Amino acid sequence: MRVGVLTGGGDCPGLNAVIRGIVRKGVQEYGYDFVGFRDGWRGPLDGDVTRLDIPAVRGILPRGGTILGSSRTNPFQHEGGITRIKENLAKQEVEALVVIGGEDTLGVAARLSDDYGVPCVGVPKTIDNDLSATDYTFGFDTAVGIATEAIDRLHTTAESHMRVLVVEVMGRHTGWIALHSGLAGGANVILIPEQRFDVDQVCAWVTSRFKASYAPIVVVAEGAVPKDGDMVLKDETLDSYGHVRLSGVGEWLAKEIERRTGKEARTTVLGHVQRGGTPSAFDRWLATRFGLHAVDCVRDGDFGTMVALRGTHIVRVPIAEATARLKTVDPALYEEVEVFFG
Amino acid sequence: MRVGVLTGGGDCPGLNAVIRGIVRKGVQEYGYDFVGFRDGWRGPLDGDVTRLDIPAVRGILPRGGTILGSSRTNPFQHEGGITRIKENLAKQEVEALVVIGGEDTLGVAARLSDDYGVPCVGVPKTIDNDLSATDYTFGFDTAVGIATEAIDRLHTTAESHMRVLVVEVMGRHTGWIALHSGLAGGANVILIPEQRFDVDQVCAWVTSRFKASYAPIVVVAEGAVPKDGDMVLKDETLDSYGHVRLSGVGEWLAKEIERRTGKEARTTVLGHVQRGGTPSAFDRWLATRFGLHAVDCVRDGDFGTMVALRGTHIVRVPIAEATARLKTVDPALYEEVEVFFG
Amino acid sequence: MRVGVLTGGGDCPGLNAVIRGIVRKGVQEYGYDFVGFRDGWRGPLDGDVTRLDIPAVRGILPRGGTILGSSRTNPFQHEGGITRIKENLAKQEVEALVVIGGEDTLGVAARLSDDYGVPCVGVPKTIDNDLSATDYTFGFDTAVGIATEAIDRLHTTAESHMRVLVVEVMGRHTGWIALHSGLAGGANVILIPEQRFDVDQVCAWVTSRFKASYAPIVVVAEGAVPKDGDMVLKDETLDSYGHVRLSGVGEWLAKEIERRTGKEARTTVLGHVQRGGTPSAFDRWLATRFGLHAVDCVRDGDFGTMVALRGTHIVRVPIAEATARLKTVDPALYEEVEVFFG
Amino acid sequence: MRVGVLTGGGDCPGLNAVIRGIVRKGVQEYGYDFVGFRDGWRGPLDGDVTRLDIPAVRGILPRGGTILGSSRTNPFQHEGGITRIKENLAKQEVEALVVIGGEDTLGVAARLSDDYGVPCVGVPKTIDNDLSATDYTFGFDTAVGIATEAIDRLHTTAESHMRVLVVEVMGRHTGWIALHSGLAGGANVILIPEQRFDVDQVCAWVTSRFKASYAPIVVVAEGAVPKDGDMVLKDETLDSYGHVRLSGVGEWLAKEIERRTGKEARTTVLGHVQRGGTPSAFDRWLATRFGLHAVDCVRDGDFGTMVALRGTHIVRVPIAEATARLKTVDPALYEEVEVFFG
Secondary structure, eight states: OEEEEEEOSSOOTTHHHHHHHHHHHHHHHHOOEEEEESTTTHHHHHTOEEEOSTGGGTTOTTOOSOTTOOOOOOGGGSTTHHHHHHHHHHHTTOOEEEEEEOHHHHHHHHHHHHHHOOOEEEEEOOTTOOBTTSSOOTTHHHHHHHHHHHHHHHHHHHHHSOOEEEEEEOOSSOOHHHHHHHHHHTOSEEEOTTSOBOHHHHHHHHHHHHHHSSOOEEEEETTOOBOGGGOOOTTOEEOTTSOEEOTTHHHHHHHHHHHHHOOOEEEEEOGGGGGOSOOOHHHHHHHHHHHHHHHHHHHTTOTTEEEEEETTEEEEEEHHHHTSSBOOOOHHHHHHHHTTOO | OEEEEEEOSSOOTTHHHHHHHHHHHHHHHHOOEEEEESTTTHHHHHTOEEEOSTGGGTTOTTOOSOTTOOOOOOGGGSTTHHHHHHHHHHHTTOOEEEEEEOHHHHHHHHHHHHHSOOOEEEEEOOTTOOBTTSSOOTTHHHHHHHHHHHHHHHHHHHHHSOOEEEEEEOOSSOOHHHHHHHHHHTOSEEEOTTSOBOHHHHHHHHHHHHHHSSOOEEEEETTOOBOGGGOOOTTOEEOTTSOEEOTTHHHHHHHHHHHHHOOOEEEEEOGGGGGOSOOOHHHHHHHHHHHHHHHHHHHTTOTTEEEEEETTEEEEEEHHHHTSSBOOOOHHHHHHHGGGOO | OEEEEEEOSSOOTTHHHHHHHHHHHHHHHHOOEEEEESTTTHHHHHTOEEEOSTGGGTTOTTOOSOTTOOOOOOGGGSTTHHHHHHHHHHHTTOOEEEEEEOHHHHHHHHHHHHHSOOOEEEEEOOTTOOBTTSSOOTTHHHHHHHHHHHHHHHHHHHHHSOOEEEEEEOOSSOOHHHHHHHHHHTOSEEEOTTSOBOHHHHHHHHHHHHHHSSOOEEEEETTOOBOGGGOOOTTOEEOTTSOEEOTTHHHHHHHHHHHHHOOOEEEEEOGGGGGOSOOOHHHHHHHHHHHHHHHHHHHTTOTTEEEEEETTEEEEEEHHHHTSSBOOOOHHHHHHHGGGOO | OEEEEEEOSSOOTTHHHHHHHHHHHHHHHHOOEEEEESTTTHHHHHTOEEEOSTGGGTTOTTOOSOTTOOOOOOGGGSTTHHHHHHHHHHHTTOOEEEEEEOHHHHHHHHHHHHHHOOOEEEEEOOTTOOBTTSSOOTTHHHHHHHHHHHHHHHHHHHHHSOOEEEEEEOOSSOOHHHHHHHHHHTOSEEEOTTSOBOHHHHHHHHHHHHHHSSOOEEEEETTOOBOGGGOOOTTOEEOTTSOEEOTTHHHHHHHHHHHHHOOOEEEEEOGGGGGOSOOOHHHHHHHHHHHHHHHHHHHTTOTTEEEEEETTEEEEEEHHHHTSSBOOOOHHHHHHHGGGOO
């Protein structure tokens, strides 16, 4: 049996660990043959394949990125895209596809599997951890670790100087990275996309922090937006969710804090540093196990399903259902963390 | 209301995060007063207390160790120990105790709470992750991360030289650290206490690895023991579980591999490095949330219970039940990982 | 003999290591007594002192920041400032001062020592490594390490995606951090304040890089400025050196690259992360030895001098001379590194 | 012109950075052609070559190990070895050799260059930093960093428990790694091969440390040996330098401390972890510059010379002279550090 593998969407530490898990188990235990499709859905669309055997996955476990390349190509937006995919799979004699990706990439897999008879197994991938069907996605722990280490370093600067330090972390639509790294780093304010923030409240926390001890650290998710009255910036726009989007909310917030409190504020923008480099041990464990279980789904002919983490167990859920809803930060959890603000 | 806090047993990254979580929420939200007892159960036994207020917990989140000190003191082994504890709690006007510790420390809490009317709430602590009531214990992720980073570094040496590299990691009775770090580090052999290992099988994996690519890395838990026929070492003894204990199984195994395969073997013994230093972001998150929920148990008068992790939720379980059974590595999970051996 | 110690100017990993070295050797070997002045020159100006004995320096070696606090206070800008300092030193019975700081802080020490008879010994401190009298200053190695690790992580993202990644690092007037981290991180373009950059040349390197392999990484010092024709940004101003200052040259450059090449570009701004947190082993070694030798200068009555690194030796130089000239990146060294551009 | 490159001796982070520096500059600036010889001197002996062009050195900068492989082969110990080397160089049309290695590997280069007319340029490599001609060798800073991080982590365990922690680090003949990491890590005792240690003195420091604060950390170089009266171990032997060699001095010392002081002692043996993995930023900088300057030596026809670091400059020295003498720790430097003992 020949199985195809592809990775789609944004970069995420652990992608290579999934691929290695799939290939090692598939070849050694089930005698499968593998074909890697390049650059997400572009691969099966263009018939662009690469060798994927045991030597090809040697040494890739600790490496970030993906040896298969990635893209945001959506075959449903290509005239005759589905037909071309089916032809290319047939030409390569591929009988099943393991699709590793986020909402968009897996959404294609769900439709192909459910509506077009292309046997797909999904592996969830989002650095933002915002998929409701799984406790965690790989890459998230790595991103949180990098952001936490940065916040740790800022504490000594905060101790020595009287400056507000603003850290902008990833998270367009959800605040998981901000919440986890902010809590783990001992931030004094954490702002997430799920709840519009009030700049005056932020300034109140900042001011009270200066009184209690040393300088405050403010962690803000890139997708966090201020309340209406606070939108004084010119370059705001609406994003695809209808949210107000600020380009560089970290810089903007730092300037607002300076203006309103009279305290100097400095910004750190971690950017892509959070999604590159070697995965954490947790992410390697999770990604590897996702790979091992995904190939078991193939063996069981259990298509249209996705692997997911529940507690310490890997379970299977329908892809379509799994990608239907964004997992946002529960207000109760945010409130739990607020005890550390100010 | 005044609440006492103590930490018992071995060192574990995250202890301070728990203490901080308890105190921040207890003081700010419930208006509690706290007293820290020094050195585990020795504190209440001797009436040895320390200040535990908001300033006392400032800056301790990223620090390993415990600001309260620790010990393995068991008050049940002290004549009149329980009476002394009750007197000292009364003298300090302490109405509830939060007890952070492993099997032994929590075992005392369970008996005190269930049989002697001392209101205790438990927080589980074991770097070995071997408590059945909770998905994970804090400190474990940090230990796995440190061991994984060490294994990562050995790979380049393994690539350049023709030597077997043996890494001894923590784990007296269970192989969780060995299993997770061995998988995450891409080890070629992982040996755990739950399954006696066959030195000849280890040598076979070692030999096949040399043929397939470069030098093998063998991860061995400190409590792993060879099969009967392999016990050629003089200094073995039986431990309290009736297991054969080898002092320095890593060194012993390296010598056996050299003797049987003719290949040079070198050993790394990480030792206490694995349980010291700053906790990982995951462990800080888990430990902090354990602290926040433990103080909620106090508020609810829910004594004799212990906080535990289930998926992403913090739940409550009876201490007595939680500490009754060791969580060992499931043979099916070990088998899942064996695909990477050799 | 009683000796005063103060730290002035910006934050820098290693300050505490210097203080510890001074106190340990001074107390144990020479029987000195120490007084810490708070917040740089503000301390002696206001007579604000803190205990500085062996217990006070315990455990501070690995900690960033400074236990003495810091400021940019210049006593020469205070009416009667020098008289007040001399009075406060007399009141505290302080017979010598060890002054740890950069150009400004040490400049005060030089004048006090040379012109006003206040016996000062200097320890150089600048994260930017731009002091001509010493091979390296402590803090620099830590900053380079942090920036290099960030660049390392960006490589996997660069491999997987077709984006230009711009990293803005510290360096107002000199490009040492940019040059060292850019070289160590394998950057494809490095821009420093010493040489105005040509955006079209940057875009040519970026474009050629895309052809040769994967996406380019551009490291830019915060003080780097484009050539005249490239100054299209509105918020430029002249800094105190007469240079054109762009607020956020990283963001600006990313936008220019996007505009001119049509490639997406993303920015990382490390900011204060580079000067916080635990010092590297190299910086701890250097800072500790600076401290040990500074107290030897006091013992020898060698005032008006500063400790400096030459090769592996600690030497003494006149403070006034040492702070007279900025150590900029030698054009020949920059040229040496240019072989890796594009 | 065609140039050969080889790496010999033990593993060392930075080898790949040297190779990359040589090839990038040689190809791009001088138009040279390169041939890599495999596994040190075995390569030219057996005519075993590998491609060494720009694509071959892409991405190797941050990787430990050496893409050329290594060995301890000495052609002078092979019948007709030199003739075979000259024939193989002629066959490959190699007109110059860049030899990266330690004392032994470079010793061969010196003789080949000086006595047999084989044009060699040397690049010094020893993780132990024990070469007198250069301020530092690459790999050393990485090893010190790894050992320091391990010692850092032990401090929190030392704070919480009453145990002596012994850390065995690399250093057969010299104590540079022990001295630098011990100082940077804040160890309480540092033992080096250059000075026989007195176990009673060690125990006195250990005991006084327990009184002053928390548990002591003892750093011991693997080649450190006790004074005569202390040699109670059975498995000691003389090494090739006539020193008493203890297998596992760390374990031995821990047991002796336990026996003499009654305190529990635990050992960490870092082993090969210290010489694997990604090089530090400092080592990448140094190694890259060594590579750039080595190829300049080739261009200048400056054979029989070796590149070396003096301050911040790369200089050239005769190989033969450079490898003649071991750089041991100066007793005055050791005494400087002793202020931190106990």
